[in-house]
Amino acid sequence: MDRIKIVGGERLKGSIPISGAKNAALPLMIATLLTEDRLTLKNVPNLADVNLLARILRNHGVDLAVDGKRVGGTSHLGETFHLTARDISDTMAPYDLVSRMRASFWVLGPLLARMGEAKVSLPGGCAIGTRPVDLHLTGLKALGADIEIDGGYVIARAPKGLRGGHVIFPKVSVGATHNVLLAAALAKGETLIENAAREPEVGDVAACLVKMGAVIEGIGTSTLRIQGKPRLEGAVHAVLPDRIETGTFAFAVAATGGDVVLEGTRRDLLTTALDTLAETGATVTDTDNGIRITRNGDGIVPIDVETQPFPGFPTDLQAQFMALMTRAKGTSVIRETIFENRFMHVQELARLGADIKLHGDTATIRGVKSLRGAPVMATDLRASVSLVIAGLMAEGETLINRVYHLDRGFERLEQKLSACGAQIERLSAG
Numbered sequence: 001m002d003r004i005k006i007v008g009g010e011r012l013k014g015s016i017p018i019s020g021a022k023n024a025a026l027p028l029m030i031a032t033l034l035t036e037d038r039l040t041l042k043n044v045p046n047l048a049d050v051n052l053l054a055r056i057l058r059n060h061g062v063d064l065a066v067d068g069k070r071v072g073g074t075s076h077l078g079e080t081f082h083l084t085a086r087d088i089s090d091t092m093a094p095y096d097l098v099s100r101m102r103a104s105f106w107v108l109g110p111l112l113a114r115m116g117e118a119k120v121s122l123p124g125g126c127a128i129g130t131r132p133v134d135l136h137l138t139g140l141k142a143l144g145a146d147i148e149i150d151g152g153y154v155i156a157r158a159p160k161g162l163r164g165g166h167v168i169f170p171k172v173s174v175g176a177t178h179n180v181l182l183a184a185a186l187a188k189g190e191t192l193i194e195n196a197a198r199e200p201e202v203g204d205v206a207a208c209l210v211k212m213g214a215v216i217e218g219i220g221t222s223t224l225r226i227q228g229k230p231r232l233e234g235a236v237h238a239v240l241p242d243r244i245e246t247g248t249f250a251f252a253v254a255a256t257g258g259d260v261v262l263e264g265t266r267r268d269l270l271t272t273a274l275d276t277l278a279e280t281g282a283t284v285t286d287t288d289n290g291i292r293i294t295r296n297g298d299g300i301v302p303i304d305v306e307t308q309p310f311p312g313f314p315t316d317l318q319a320q321f322m323a324l325m326t327r328a329k330g331t332s333v334i335r336e337t338i339f340e341n342r343f344m345h346v347q348e349l350a351r352l353g354a355d356i357k358l359h360g361d362t363a364t365i366r367g368v369k370s371l372r373g374a375p376v377m378a379t380d381l382r383a384s385v386s387l388v389i390a391g392l393m394a395e396g397e398t399l400i401n402r403v404y405h406l407d408r409g410f411e412r413l414e415q416k417l418s419a420c421g422a423q424i425e426r427l428s429a430g
């Protein structure tokens with residue numbers, strides 16, 4: 001298994017190109033199941049999750065061509081994906097693929113809408129909580145689906161096709177919104193989704209569906225009104241910038257007291273997180289094609305944070321913010337309200353000398369004068385990158401094990417950071 005070695009203490013200086021968003025690229029790729037025509041997606045990041053979803057879609061009969069150079073056996077390093085689902089050869093998504101990634105479960109709605117049936121394994125993804133799928137299922141039932149769960153599989157049927165319905169989500173769910181939105185685009189008549197997730201990735205998918213011929217009102221709000229079409233067309237769409245990658249690098253720059261331009265990204269995708277970062281003493285300025293983050297030698301101001309659905313502070317940046325707070329000049333409190341088990345980075349940060357106490361959903365972080373490098377273990381995607389930030393701040397060497405978690409969601413992480421002066425390298429297993 002590969003490991004990442006970091007020798008901390010370097011300030012980050014330079015520029016970092018921000019990749020397309022993983023959490024938009026995945027549902028956008030799935031949207032190909034809704035049309036016989038070609039869907040062209042630009043700015044697709046080269047990530048393990050993207051490659052795994054490509055395998056899942058091929059299993060359903062999707063043809064995928066990638067522009068750009070390819071590296072390695074199964075991995076694509078391509079910016080542009082051409083996806084065509086002329087015929088769906090299989091409506092089953094098997095356990096061994098779906099159990100490895102959350103977003104793969106979102107094929108359920110589109111397969112059902114197009115084929116009138118689907119059998120999809122219950123999903124996996126980061127082990128950050130129980131992560132049920134009840135909201136996905138009640139949403140699809142409101143569109144006329146018959147659903148049963150058997151042997152770890154969701155078996156859904158709508159022999160006469162889906163019809164529009166009224167879905168009121170009792171709590172905000174990104175995945176359930178994607179699943180129902182994608183299905184509704186091909187359902188007969190109008191669907192109203194209330195308390196929809198407002199995450200920018202949902203808006204990106206909706207914008208692509210509009211290009212494919214669906215009529216959608218309320219994009220970017222919590223009420224989506226979708227007029228489904230009997231047939232959707234192909235489209236060309238560019239994946240929006242990754243706000244979680246943006247925030248991660250922004251926090252890393254602040255953590256090391258650096259000066260970096262994050263290229264190709266937008267402040268409005270993560271206003272709350274960047275405003276919070278500014279409160280810690282970093283400076284955030286807009287540039288022609290991105291955002292510049294600087295922090296001078298002054299200490300890091302401790303700031304309390306509570307994770308919330310968009311536009312609040314994202315749960316996917318909680319671990320990274322905690323890493324920054326470990327060196328703050330005082331005590332901060334972080335409350336995780338979205339996932340009940342998203343604090344696995346705490347014990348790993350403690351190995352580097354962080355002082356963090358956990359009480360239920362709340363972590364109290366007392367800033368320490370210095371961190372010291374140590375061997376640590378990545379437990380999930382965002383937890384592992386919080387260890388990278390801590391390693392960049394720490395004195396001496398940090399060795400991060402199980403970096404396959406990082407490869408799910410961060411494209412060329414070591415190259416991007418080392419180009420800005422970080423001492424970071426991948427130690428290949430062989």
Ligand SMILES: CC(=O)N[C@H]1[C@@H](OP(=O)(O)OP(=O)(O)OC[C@H]2O[C@@H](n3ccc(=O)[nH]c3=O)[C@H](O)[C@@H]2O)O[C@H](CO)[C@@H](O)[C@@H]1O
Nearest residue numbers: 023103131132133134135136172173174175176316338339
């Ligand atoms: C691939 C992807 O885009 N993953 C993101 C997506 O995950 P994901 O779509 O899985 O997250 P959700 O927004 O659905 O989860 C939010 C909360 O709702 C709960 N819930 C969800 C569905 C359901 O049927 N029943 C239920 O109770 C979850 O357990 C959680 O407590 O949004 C999360 C919240 O922003 C992010 O952390 C993940 O990075």
Ligand SMILES: C=C(OP(=O)(O)O)C(=O)O
Nearest residue numbers: 102103125126316381382
């Ligand atoms: C939690 C994440 O991914 P997933 O939902 O696939 O587990 C994430 O992207 O931070």
